[in-house]
Amino acid sequence: MQKLTAVILDYASLKPATLDVSVMDSMDVNFVLHEHTSADEVVARIRDAHIVLTNKVQLTVDVLKQARQCRYVGVLATGTNNVDVKWCENNGITVKNVSNYGSAAVAQHALMLMLNLVTSFSAYHSDVRQGRWSESFQFCLSHHPVSLLEGKHAVLVGSGAIGMKVAKLLQGFGAKVTFAARQNADNDSRPDLDTLLPTADIVSLHCPLTPSTQQLMNARRLGLMKSSAFLINTARGELIEETALLAALKQKRLAGAGLDVLSAEPPPPDHPLIQTNLPNLLITPHSAWVANEARQTLFDTAMSHLNAFVKAD
Incomplete structure (x- = not known):
């Protein structure tokens, strides 16, 4: 069975060099990592993805309609205002954020x-x-x-x-x-x-x-x-x-x-x-959440949510 492809659109926002991200190696997922993604790059990068992970990159209806294989959107944050959650719900896409990490x-x-x-x-x-x-x-x-x-x-x-x-x-x-x-x-x-x-x-x-x-x-x-x-x-x-x-x-x-x-x-x-x-x-530059401990908890929780989805799929 082919592995699911997960695209992380703004990986650099997690400052991954300071985190333990080794859990990704043990997951049955093919991760495609993009340090940053501009608005005009989103559609091309998620078009063939089964899973889309985003921190602040906007996933509007027009964008999501292009991701015909997408079944899961992971928000690498608490707020989900950058994702059209209602459209996802109506189209069979699971949306999972991370609460309380920071x-x-x-x-x-x-x-x-x-x-x-x-x-x-x-x-x-x-x-x-x-x-x-x-x-x-x-x-x-x-x-x-x-x-x-x-x-x-x-x-x-x-x-x-x-x-x-x-x-x-x-x-x-x-x-x-x-x-x-x-x-x-x-x-x-x-x-x-x-x-x-x-x-x-x-x-x-x-x-x-x-x-x-x-x-x-x-x-x-x-x-x-x-x-x-x-x-x-x-x-x-x-x-x-x-x-x-x-x-x-x-x-x-x-x-x-x-x-x-x-x-x-x-x-x-x-x-x-x-x-x-x-x-x-x-x-301050939206830095309240960036404590190392908070970012590690965010990453670990997001991966746990994704792993549960993959195993249940």
Whole structure:
């Protein structure tokens, strides 16, 4: 019996040289590895594949229709918004993602962004590098604002594995944590986001991107937040109306923002949030998930899911 062919479209995103990937050698699958795949290369690469594995490469209906032998799509991530899951379900293609592999890593990253913002870490670090501490007339610098997480009210949007870990970390610092109700959920008794925003010192996003959460933090909701509040996003860039966020930061209607995701990834060089040089805007390059331990768990789980599918096929 001919082996099934599995195409990995963006293998380099896993940084495989730092992982143990030996399990692939023992599987009854012929793996075809592509470091990167551009949009105009996808169809040709999956046309004859039985299995398609993707991290962030888009698999739209038009693309999937060309993969006539495909029976399995493995998403090398938690979010499945880059795959037309409904079309796959209707056409006998199994879609399997990997949940919870990076919960600790992303929660740690979210807290890192919060701590950097409340302590003005970036500004003080810059001062030291530029010699301002050496030039000081006293033993310390204290001209940038610093506050505590203790006693702050953190509003979390999303109460999955990541949200729960962030809540635990914040509570360890003595912060009060409130989870907002899910968008458009009639059976959720928790307070809605609009009600919570005026009292929030920190708003941290940990929800999936869906039609109801697209640009969740828009100009209106940003306007409900205190000028001393911080916004954190380690989920999906499209959860925030970016032009509205930039305006709020420039006009000092928001104290700061920490983002690990943007609406376009990688962002174009002229992306407004990349171009600005605001000290209260911290941006990391979608790196919250890249801890070695998290990536190994992701890979191992994805291979386990695939092996189970192959053996059951």
